[in-house]
Amino acid sequence: MNGKIFIIEDEPSIIQLVQHNLEKNGFIVSSSVNGNDGLKELKKFQPDLLLLDWMLPDLSGVEICKNIRKDTSYNNLPVIMLTAKGEEEDKIKGLDSGVDDYLTKPFSFNELMARIKAVLRRSNPNTVSDNLKFDDLMLDRIEKRVFRDDQEIKLGPTEFRLLEFFLTNPKRVYSRDQILESVWPNNVNVESRTIDVHIRRLRQSVNLKNKKELIRTVRSSGYSLI
Amino acid sequence: MNGKIFIIEDEPSIIQLVQHNLEKNGFIVSSSVNGNDGLKELKKFQPDLLLLDWMLPDLSGVEICKNIRKDTSYNNLPVIMLTAKGEEEDKIKGLDSGVDDYLTKPFSFNELMARIKAVLRRSNPNTVSDNLKFDDLMLDRIEKRVFRDDQEIKLGPTEFRLLEFFLTNPKRVYSRDQILESVWPNNVNVESRTIDVHIRRLRQSVNLKNKKELIRTVRSSGYSLI
DNA sequence: TTAATTTGTAACAAAATTGTAACATTTGAA
DNA sequence: TTCAAATGTTACAATTTTGTTACAAATTAA
Incomplete structure (x- = not known):
C-alpha cells in the first residue's frame, strides 16, 4: 500500500509512535506540531489523508478542518480527528465539521490503522485493499x-x-x-x-x-x- | 477459460473471424479499426491481452505498443502483433518493442489460439485453465x-x-x-x-x-x- | 552487548509409490 | 475344443518421497 499521510499533533510521543508505525506499513508520513505550520506544510506535502488533533496550541482542529474545506484543492481530503477522552466527544460526533472519522486517545495503533484504511477505502478505493x-x-x-x-x-x-x-x-x-x-x-x-x-x-x-x-x-x- | 481480449485491426474480415471464434471460446472481445480509437477504447475495456495489427491507417502497431508501455497501468498488458507476410518480419522479430509474440497472416485460428494461451499463461497463469x-x-x-x-x-x-x-x-x-x-x-x-x-x-x-x-x-x- | 527469533540442514520416521514375479484368466487360432 | 500367447490380478519388497524433529548457525530485536 502506498499513500501519504500528514499529521498535525502537538504531543511528540504520539507523533513518533504513529509516524513510525505508519512508515513501517508503507505510508509516507510528514507532520507538524501546530496548526499554522501544519496548514502550510500540508499544501506542499499533498497528503491522501490527514490525522488531526482536536486540541492544538494555536488553532483548534475544527478551525483547521474548516480552513481545509474552503480550499477547493483540498476540500476532499479525508480527515481523521484525534481527541483526548472526555474532550467534548459528543460535540465532535454531532459536529458537521467535515471530519470523516474520529478516534479517542489513548488508542491502539491497530485501531488507528483500521480507521485509516476504512477512510482511505471510502475516499479512494483503489489505493487501499491489498x-x-x-x-x-x-x-x-x-x-x-x-x-x-x-x-x-x-x-x-x-x-x-x-x-x-x-x-x-x-x-x-x-x-x-x-x-x-x-x-x-x-x-x-x-x-x-x-x-x-x-x-x-x-x-x-x-x-x-x-x-x-x-x-x-x-x-x-x-x-x-x- | 475467461479473459478479455482487445483487437486493433483494420481488416473487418479478420476482426469478424477472430472475434467470433474467440467469443465462442469464452473470451470477452472488443475491437477498434484504427490506432487512436483503439487506445481510447482499450483503457475503458481493460483487456487481459491485446491483438495488434502491424499496419494501421493512422498509427503503426509499434507506436501503439510503445504508447501502451509508457502508461504505468498498462505496461504489463501482453501484446500479440499481427503482420502480413513479408511485412518486415525480421524487423519485428528483432524489435524490442515490448511485443510478447507475433503472428504472420494468414494464420489459422488454432495457431492464434495457441499463442494466446501461451502468452496468457505466461502473464497471468490464473486465467487460463489447462x-x-x-x-x-x-x-x-x-x-x-x-x-x-x-x-x-x-x-x-x-x-x-x-x-x-x-x-x-x-x-x-x-x-x-x-x-x-x-x-x-x-x-x-x-x-x-x-x-x-x-x-x-x-x-x-x-x-x-x-x-x-x-x-x-x-x-x-x-x-x-x- | 545479550536474548530471542528465524533459518537451513541433517538424520531418522512414516508413508506412498513402484516394479516385478507369480499365478489366474481370457483370447483366438488351429 | 485345445492350447499357447496375451492380458488380468495380486502380493510384496525395494525404492522414492514426504513428514518430523532437533540443532547449530545466522539474523534480528532488545
Whole structure:
C-alpha cells in the first residue's frame, strides 16, 4: 500500500509512535506540531489523508478542518480527528465539521490503522485493499498479518512469503523449484528439502484445530492450497 | 477459460473471424479499426491481452505498443502483433518493442489460439485453465486433479501421467513401447508388463461404479481410451 | 552487548509409490 | 475344443518421497 499521510499533533510521543508505525506499513508520513505550520506544510506535502488533533496550541482542529474545506484543492481530503477522552466527544460526533472519522486517545495503533484504511477505502478505493483471500484465510500484505476466520495467525517471514505466494494462485500446484524461485531471494541456494520444512511450519501455524487442512501435498509434484 | 481480449485491426474480415471464434471460446472481445480509437477504447475495456495489427491507417502497431508501455497501468498488458507476410518480419522479430509474440497472416485460428494461451499463461497463469477432457472425465494439469462427473479421483503420479498421455489423443491406440517412451522418464528401463499393472491401477481408480469402462485393451496392440 | 527469533540442514520416521514375479484368466487360432 | 500367447490380478519388497524433529548457525530485536 502506498499513500501519504500528514499529521498535525502537538504531543511528540504520539507523533513518533504513529509516524513510525505508519512508515513501517508503507505510508509516507510528514507532520507538524501546530496548526499554522501544519496548514502550510500540508499544501506542499499533498497528503491522501490527514490525522488531526482536536486540541492544538494555536488553532483548534475544527478551525483547521474548516480552513481545509474552503480550499477547493483540498476540500476532499479525508480527515481523521484525534481527541483526548472526555474532550467534548459528543460535540465532535454531532459536529458537521467535515471530519470523516474520529478516534479517542489513548488508542491502539491497530485501531488507528483500521480507521485509516476504512477512510482511505471510502475516499479512494483503489489505493487501499491489498488483501489476499482464500477460503477462510486472509492475508494482509500491508500489515503483514494473516487471519483465519478473524483469528490472527502469527507467521515467520519466510512462512509469510510462502503463504503469500500460494495465495496469488491458490489451488495451483507448484514444484519445489518454482517455489524456490519465487519465494526465496534470487541467487540463494537452499536445499529443496528446506521447503518441506517450511511447509511443515506453515501448516503447523495455519491449521488451527477444527479447521481443514489448507496445504495439499501432491506427491512428486509439489504443494498447493486446497 | 475467461479473459478479455482487445483487437486493433483494420481488416473487418479478420476482426469478424477472430472475434467470433474467440467469443465462442469464452473470451470477452472488443475491437477498434484504427490506432487512436483503439487506445481510447482499450483503457475503458481493460483487456487481459491485446491483438495488434502491424499496419494501421493512422498509427503503426509499434507506436501503439510503445504508447501502451509508457502508461504505468498498462505496461504489463501482453501484446500479440499481427503482420502480413513479408511485412518486415525480421524487423519485428528483432524489435524490442515490448511485443510478447507475433503472428504472420494468414494464420489459422488454432495457431492464434495457441499463442494466446501461451502468452496468457505466461502473464497471468490464473486465467487460463489447462484441462483435458474426454467424455465425463476431466484432468486439470494445473491443479493436478482428475474428476469424473465432478467426483474427484485420486491418482498416483504414474497413473496421472498415464491418463494425461491418453487424454492428449483419446481413442488412439498406443503400443506399450509408445507408452513407455512418453510416460516414463527417458533412460529408465522397465518391463513392458509393468504397463499392464499400471493400466490395471488406473482402471481401478477411474472406473467408478455405474460408469462404463474407459480404457480399452487392443489385443496384441496396446491400449486406448474409448 | 545479550536474548530471542528465524533459518537451513541433517538424520531418522512414516508413508506412498513402484516394479516385478507369480499365478489366474481370457483370447483366438488351429 | 485345445492350447499357447496375451492380458488380468495380486502380493510384496525395494525404492522414492514426504513428514518430523532437533540443532547449530545466522539474523534480528532488545
